[in-house]
Amino acid sequence: MGLGESEPKRIPRLPRRALDPMRRSDFHYDLPPDLIAQRPLAERAGARMLMLEEPAFAPRDRMFADLPRLLRPNDLLVFNNTRVMRARLYGRKETGGQVEILVERLLEPDEALAHVRASKSPKPGSRIDLAAGIGLRVMLREGALYRLRALGATFAEIMSTQGHIPLPPYIQRPDEFADEARYQTLYARREGAVAAPTAGLHFDAAMLQRLDDLGVGRAEVTLHVGAGTFQPVRVDDLDRHEMHAEWLDVDAEACARIETARRRGGRIVAVGTTSVRSLETAAADGQLKPYRGDSRLFIRPGYRFRVVDAMVTNFHLPESTLLMLVAAFVGYQPMMNAYRHAVAERYRFFSYGDAMFLARQGRD
Structure with missing residues (x-):
């Protein structure tokens, strides 16, 4: 919608009664x-x-x-x-399906909690391959996150070599070199x-x-x-x-x-x-x-x-x-x-x- 095309919808006003809960x-x-x-x-x-x-x-x-x-x-x-962190990683499941990982929190040098996006949720014990000799083992699910173990390198090393800058979802483009800075x-x-x-x-x-x-x-x-x-x-x-x-x-x-x-x-x-x-x-x-x-x-x-x-x-x-x-x-x-x-x-x-x-x- 261009600026002159139509008025934005009215912003809702604060509820009239002070005790009304906000929604x-x-x-x-x-x-x-x-x-x-x-x-x-x-x-x-x-x-x-x-x-x-x-x-x-x-x-x-x-x-x-x-x-x-x-x-x-x-x-x-x-x-x-x-x-x-260069927290966004891309890999493949053992079945060949593509996986996107967003590391949320490092727990140990070789363990992290992460969001995992795939066509089917990965099972505990399965492996996600990132590069030759480097991958992740799915340990267990903790709510919306997965506990992952790094294989072949530490998480810091994996993110340094394989990671991408995790631009927010409303930025509709892949990360670029300039985003590093x-x-x-x-x-x-x-x-x-x-x-x-x-x-x-x-x-x-x-x-x-x-x-x-x-x-x-x-x-x-x-x-x-x-x-x-x-x-x-x-x-x-x-x-x-x-x-x-x-x-x-x-x-x-x-x-x-x-x-x-x-x-x-x-x-x-x-x-x-x-x-x-x-x-x-x-x-x-x-x-x-x-x-x-x-x-x-x-x-x-x-x-x-x-x-x-x-x-x-x-x-x-x-x-x-x-x-x-x-x-x-x-x-x-x-x-x-x-x-x-x-x-x-x-x-x-x-x-x-x-x-x-x-x-x-x-x-x-």
């Missing part, structure tokens, strides 16, 4: 497919940026290059330093993700230097993004949604930097929803402290944020938990109005798309 369908919006970015821009920092902040939360069109003007000395940016943040260093923390893709060396010169601090956390981040919410009753688990690490150094920024009057600005979930998980009992382990934190309207004051983020899929998170951050109606504005103004959506800058509703 998955409340987070639907219509997105023309041609607005889904299929490739990155020539320059990392060249994206547009939609800004929402108090008091009105009316959308304002900016450029990502304007970010230093929105920050001030003593603010602290919190980055997710996860690194995307562009689907990775400049500061990525702890390998373990199957998807990039995409808000961080906008930061280039020049932008980081500008922020350093301004006196904006930096801290790092780790959340290894799993394939579940792309899974739609399948139940309309949000109380019944089972959140996927992702491993994260918020260390003592990050906590100390946040405390220092707070004492100096700075804001905590999360780069991406993964940084938000990391910090809010670590403060789940009311006080921020180091945390390492899995999180199933589901942030939706009504959630009380404990750490994050502002965030940089990209645009998110309709009816997704990430759209629900950002709606909780600035309010349901302002966020859905902002998405309608972004569609009308033809922003670029999702992983290789444009950015948003959000200042939290009702922050202290």
